[in-house]
Amino acid sequence: MTNQTVLITGASSGIGFELARCFARDQYRLVLSARPGADLQEAAQKLQQEFAGVQTIVIPADLSTHEGPVQLFEETQRQGLQIDILVNDAGFGEAGLFVETDLQKEMGIVHVNVLALMTLTKLFLREMVTRNSGKILQLGSVVSFLPNPRQAVYAATKAFVLSFSEALQHELKEMKSEVTMTILCPPATETDFFRVANAEDTKVGQSKKATPEEVAEGGYKGLLNGEARVLPTFGAKLNFASSALFSDSLLATMMNTQMQPEKE
Structure with a gap:
């Protein structure tokens, strides 16, 4: 049993929802966030049915806008919620040759995967450092270590998450803070990612x-x-080991093959 509160972005499905299940199992208070229109209420109901007594608070937020992350932070403040753990799970991608992909969608990817993550980390980390307690989980990827043709923008955002978070880990250590930051780097995972990224027909998809x-x-x-x-x-x-063993040009060739349509 715990009286701690965790905020999870991208909590309506996929890895974010499964992380919510992990926290619910141990009776954390859950603050679930996802884009407006996502099945947040349904996700909250599933968690309450599976884990008796778990408390869920739903706060929709559009992290693809400049205002969205700040509004999410301010709403937790308005409700008097102390966020003990922040999980920056929200993110999405787009597959295809960069010269052919949609610029507006890719700008949204940068907003959610980079700017929203950076903003939420800034706002909640300040409070955690002041209290000298708290934890942050950042969603990176195996492509944080690998150049990824046909998914160039997404891979670049995940490289940012890795570099940014590792730098903050060093700063926290230098401050002798009790706050910790963990970078989760999953491989290709069976979620809605490939449908949203238009990558279902790729070899990796x-x-x-x-x-x-x-x-x-x-x-x-x-x-x-x-x-x-x-x-x-x-x-x-294995992906991480490959990034240390092979040249970037060879890794890019290998990743490009994985991102090609299966029929090719």
Whole structure:
């Protein structure tokens, strides 16, 4: 049992929802957030049915806008919620050659994956450092380590998450703060990601993937243990090892093959 509160973005489905299940199992108070129109209420009801007594608070927020992250923070303030754990899970991608993909969608990817994550981290980390307690889980990816043709913008945003979070980990250590930050780097996972990214027909989209349950469980345990980085599956560990063994040009070639349509 715990009296702590966790805020999870992207909580309506996929890894975010499975992380919510991990926290609900241990009776954290859940603040669930996702874009307006997402099935947040349905997600909250599922959690309440599965875990008796769990408290859920639903706060929709459009993180693809400049105002969205700030409004989410201000709403937690208005409700008097102390966020003990922040999970920056929200994110999406787009597949295809950069010269052919939609610029507006890619600007939204940068807003959600980079600017919203950075803003929420800034706002909640300040409070955590003042209290000298708290934890943050940042959703990176195995492509944080790999150049990824046909998914260039998404991979670049995940490289930002890795670099940004590792720099903050060093700052927290330098301050001798008790606040911890963990970077979760999953491989391709069986979520709605590939449909939203228009990548269902790619080789990786058609391949066997990690389950959101195993990814979330690994991230949850690593977060509570204060680990700096979590590679939750053997496939994730293999991707990371490849990034150290092979040149960027070879890695880009390999990743490009994975992102091509299966029929090719």
